[in-house]
Amino acid sequence: MIKKAALTAFWFLFLTxxxxVIRVNTIEHxxxxxWKNMLYVGIGSFxxxxLWQYFLARQASARKPDEGEDSSLRSFSRRVLDDLRIKRSLLAAGGLFALAFPxxxxxxxxxxxxxxxxYIVLGLGLNIVVGLAGLLNLGYIAFCAVGAYTYALLHVHFGLGFWATLPIGALLAALFGILLGFPVLxxxxxxxxxxTLGFGEIIRLVLENWNAFSFGPSGISNIPRPGLFGIDLNLQQVTVYIYYLMIGLCILTIFVVNRLQDSRIGRAWIALREDELACxxxxVDKTTAKLTAFALGATWAGMAGVxxxxxxxxxxxxxxxxxxxxxxxxxxVLxxxxxxxGVILGALVLMLLPEYLRAFQNYRMLLFGATMVLMMVFRPQGMIPAIRRSYLYKGDKP
Structure with missing residues (x-):
């Protein structure tokens, strides 16, 4: 371990x-x-x-054979989530804090x-496609663009408001999800x-170059905020109103995704993710399962776009x-x-961490990236991994 660390420090010093170490003063030639920098870098890299080698060795020695074999080996986070009293207490405390936050x-x-x-809504929508159905989608933001431009263009050309456009944006995004799903079956x-990456870029380039339709790279401005029974709200009140609106949308998304996960189509998605041929x-009709996953995942992105x-x-x-x-x-993934x-916690961490690291100025994104690398190395299953259902056959009782 010490030999590897010394070799790593040597190569890091050689490359940097x-x-x-060398700085050319162009004024005094x-x-x-x-040499102090070389000493600091050498000691620090060593x-x-x-530490890296130590934690990797510790992780390898403490690796569990199978989380499904013994419930006592489950992680602390999973034990907390399985305890009904703790879960209800955490939900009540979190709900009260969220309501009082503004x-x-x-x-x-x-x-x-x-x-x-x-981003919680967007993450839960993508979780249907990637996490449940196992379909890697790198152009998911295109469905959000469909919803956003649906609201903007319908308001510009027809004067429609937020609440009238919200279901339309969701339906159009679902339609685009089906259109993407057919060629990739x-x-x-x-x-x-x-x-899917190409699909996302096609949508973006069409919006950027079709000036007569989408107003091109200049975009669309003066999009009205959500209305509240015709009441005029100032900027602070609108901010609070949209915040509570997003809380309601998050609760609806969590409820629907949870019900979908435990439904017949949800089990079909999980089977499709594990082994498509066996599924x-x-x-199981994999065509229907895939198209449903793309459509439902895109629906939440469309609403988030609006x-x-x-x-x-x-x-x-x-x-x-x-x-x-x-x-x-x-x-x-995180x-x-x-x-x-896990998706809720991942969205909160990835969205809030860069904002609250602004005190480090130029180093905040470096710390952000290092945190993600460490997470993927030492906990690749994510912060709160999903439960893998297992069935144990005990035989017929005499």
Whole structure:
């Protein structure tokens, strides 16, 4: 272990020597040798490499043979979630805190949490496609763009409001999900990821270049915020109103996704994710299962897109890039694929952590990326992994 750490530190010093040690002073025409930097970097890289090797060895020695064999080996987070009293207490405390949040913190914090709630809805929608059905989708943000532009264009051309456009945006996004699902019925894995990535880029480029339809890269502005029985609300009141609206949408999403997960189609998705050939051999219609997963996953993205357009009052194609799709996928993977509590926690961490690391200024994204790398190395199943159902046959009783 020490030998590996020393070798790692040596190679790190060798690669960074020209940047950290040598500095050319162009004013006085001299070369400065910063040997202290070399000492600090060498010691730091050696210690970090030693800790890395230690935690990897500890993880390998403590690896569980099978979480489904013995319930006593389950993680602490899963034991907490399985305890009904603790679960209810946490839900009650979290619900009271969420309801009182706008009155305890300024509007800026409320706006940040509203964005996190929006990504919870997007993460739960993508969790249907990726976490349950096992269909890798790298262009998921395109369905959000469909919902956002549906609201913006229907308001510009027909004067429709938020509540009239919300179901229309969801239905159009579901239709686009079915249109994407048909060409990729025979694809899986990397090929499916490439096609969905291309689909997302096609939607973005169409919106960016079809000026007569989408107003091009300049976008659409002055999109009205959600109305409340014709009452005029100021900016702070609207922020609080959209926050509570997102809480209601999150509760609805959690309820529906949980019911879908335990339903007949949900079990078909899980079977499709585990083994597509065995799933089809057991009589499951994989065409219907895949199209349903794409349609339902896109439905929540469409509704989130309508809310996003109403929240920001301005949209353009630059808001729906591949980076957004990658962020939503990171929420699902980091939280735990197929796990509703995991996706919620992953969205809160990935959305709130960069904001509250602004005190570190230029280093906050470095810390953010390092946190994600450490999570994927030491806990690849996610923060709150999904329960894998197992059935034990004990034989006929005499």
């Amino acid at each position: 020597f020209p940047l950290l 001299i070369v400065e040798w910063r 210690v970090l490499s030693l 009155f305890l913190f300024p509007s800026y914090q409320t706006n940040i949490l509203t964005t996190a709630l929006l 025979r694809l899986r894995g990397d090929y499916l990821a490439i096609v 089809e051999a057991m009589g 809310v996003l357009a109403a929240k920001t009052t301005f949209i353009n194609p630059a808001s729906f890039t591949f980076l957004e799709s990658a962020m939503i996928l990171s929420i699902v 939280g735990g694929m197929g796990s509703i509590p």
